Amino acid sequence: MERDTSEISLEASSYFFKSLNLGGEIKTPLLLIYPLKDLLKEEIALPQHALTGEVEVLSVATGWRGRAVITVPGGEGEVGREVLKRRREAYLSGKPLEGRILIEGGELPIILPPAHTPPVKGFHSLIFKCARRARITGELLYSPHTATPENAALHLYTGVDLVDNLATMREVLEGYLYRSGRRVEGGEVLRLEEDELSGRLEEGTGELKRSLEGAYQEALRGDLRLAAEVDSAKSVEGSLWLRDLDEGFPEEFERRAPAGGPRRWELPLRESLRRPQVRRWAQRIKERYRPPKGKEILLLLPCSATKPYSFSPTHRLIRSALGGIAGYSRVHEVILTSPLGVVPRELEELWPASSYEVPVRGRWFQEEVELIRELLGDLLKKGRYERVFWLLPAKELYDDIEDLAEMEVIFWGEWNLSRDILKRAREVVEEALADREEIGEMVVREEITSLVFQMGEGARALGDGSRTARRRDRRELLGKEGALARFLEGRGKHYLTLKGGMRLLQAHLNGLQAPVVEIDDFHPKGKVFLQGIERAEESIRPGDEVVVVHGDEVRAVGEARLPGEELKRGVYRGMGVKVREALKG
Known part of the structure; x- marks a missing residue:
């Protein structure tokens, strides 16, 4: 079955949602609600009653x-323990169990994870592997007897399409209640009247429904990962679930994680340090980033609660104290921060550096220190720095900075930057820059560095003979042929023009990495549908700027809706690229 991605949010389409057109638009996630009275008679605590x-x-x-009926091909008429037996056999073989769901208006293929209930070792990985298969084949993934209000978002984040209310009702029968998605003690249930017990079961199903709705809305807002992290903090099993996904499939989640997100991107938990976009930032620092040519003095600075950092009181104070120094364009300001590690000043307006929010603790976890040390060491190897100045209070990082820099590092660091410290900093920087001239083209170099970080090495072609201009709330990169790219304040990324796309296409044809999508011979307007796409650069991520081309002609520029490896005709249908500017045909 083909899937329609045209009306699904960027994050939702990235995290395996499907959109179905069946008797009116039915979209996953789907909740199967088993009849309560029948299950009461059948002792719901036994998991084999799923699929009956x-x-x-x-x-x-x-x-x-x-209404729906779940069947297992080759096993029609099998119920209860026979179905459970088949699922256990599937678990031992490592293969998912195939079936179908019959809904008013049609029939949909489904698959079930080859295990009966958590916590089975590797259970969460099995669910994700089934989701990976479903993404390719178009089947719906049904995980019976596992969903509760405490883990609804984790199911959606993993890629599950169908869940049921069986596990929730089992919990209720064991004496638990759910309040705002959290499990609490509810007392003995054996002495309850049937009507009161039925009311509790109905209430549990209602809590599950609300949790699923909440997780879906978080996905539409671009915060499904945050919802999954919150779920992971509710139970030991939830914590293990998210850790299994992060450690077992980091590359697959990174490929599908959106390249943009909310203006307030909250990372409140320690699990947030493992987010795919955090790992992507570190990977691109190592693979795509090189300090602009001419940066000779490295000035290491603290992060700030206000983003971008330049607007914070601390950074305004520092820049005011150092402003006006001759040759200051040769100073490379780099912010050390968690969870991103290092943020060079010229990248501070790119998402997520422009938007992340973390709890300030006054000290870092060991993994945060290790990431900063790793990325700072990489930066020092790439840069041609003659001096390193340290203007932040993180002494736990200063201990080995001189070994990384292989030179003396001048250290100033207090939580409150005094007038005397800033005065001394200015004197030392002035001394280091004595007799050095400004580099007039440094602004363009910094802009190109930012573009390369976002789009790949091919974006260096945008810098040939270019200059920058500022117009109210935007910066423009201008070439002889006109505007090549624009950066709008608060948007977190550069936007290409058709003329800029031409330069990227030439770089792509010369073998350099560039976000190019190749299409059939047609002129797109508002959308480029997947059935018209031949291939795309695999480094493209959902939300990335892309150049849509046919042969050696740029047809459009816009935003990718899926990772590059899935931007092609095949199983999927719907929108692959949202067009912003198109060549008139």
Whole structure:
């Protein structure tokens, strides 16, 4: 079955949601609601009752309700322990169990993880591997008897399309209640009247539905990962679940993680340090970043709560104290921070550096220190720095900075930067820059460095004979042929023009990395659909700026909706690129 990605949010499409057109638009996630009274008689605590009988199905995304029957091909008529036996056999073989869901209006293929219930060792990895298969084949992934209000977001983040209310009802029968998505003690249930017990079961199903709805809305806002982190903090099993995904499949989640996000990108938990975009930033610092030519003095600075850093009181104070020094364009300001490690000044307006928010503790975790040390060491190897100045209070990092820099490092560092410290800093910087002239083209070099970080090495072609201009809330990179790229304040990325796309296409044809999408011979307007795409640069991520080309002609520029490896005709249908500017055909 083909999937429609045209009306799904950037993060939702990145994290394996499907959009189905069946008897009115039915979108996953789907909730299967098993009848409570029948299950009471059948002792719901036994997991084999999944996949039996007709159930109510609810589309959380659209509110559509209907009836559904789950069947297992070759096993029609099998119920209870026979189905459980087949799932256990599938678990031992390592293969998912295939089936189908019959809904009013049609039939949909499904697969089930080859395990019956957590915590089975490797269970979360099995679910993700099934989600990976479903992404390719178009099947829906159903994880029976696992969803509760405490882990709804984790199911969606992993790629599950269908869940049921069985695990939640089992918890209720064991004496638990759910309040705002958290499990609490509910007392003995054996003495409850049937109506009161049924009310508790109905309430549990309602909590599960609300948790699924909340997770779906977080995905639409671009915060599904945050919702999954919050779920992971609710239980030991949830913590293990997210860790298994982060440690077992980091590259796959990074490929599908959006390149943009909220203006306030909150990372409140220690698990937030493992986010795919955090890892991507560190990877691009090592693979794509080189300090602009002519930066000879490295000035290491503290981060700030205000983003971009330049707008913070601390950085305004520092820049005011050092402003006006002759040759200051040769000073490379680099911010040391968690969770991104290092943020060179010329990258501070790119997302997520422009938007992240973390709790300030006054000290760093060991993994934060190790990341900063690793990226700072990489920066020092690439840069041609003659002096290093340290203007921040992180003494735990200063201990081995001289070994990394292989030179003396001048250190000033207090939480409150006094007038005397800033005065001394100015004197030392002036002395280091004595008799050195300004580099007039440094502004262009910094802009190109930022563009290369975002788009790849081919973006260096945008710098040939170019200059920058500022117009109100935007910066423009101008070539002889006109505007090549624009950076709008608060948007977190550079936007290409058709003329800039031409330069990137030439770089791509010369073998350099550039975000190019190759299409059939047509002139796109508002959208480029996947069926018209031949291939795309694999480094493209959802939300990246891309150049849409046919042969040696640029047809459009816009925003990718899927990772580069999936921007091609095949299983998927729907929008692959959202066009912003197109060549008139």
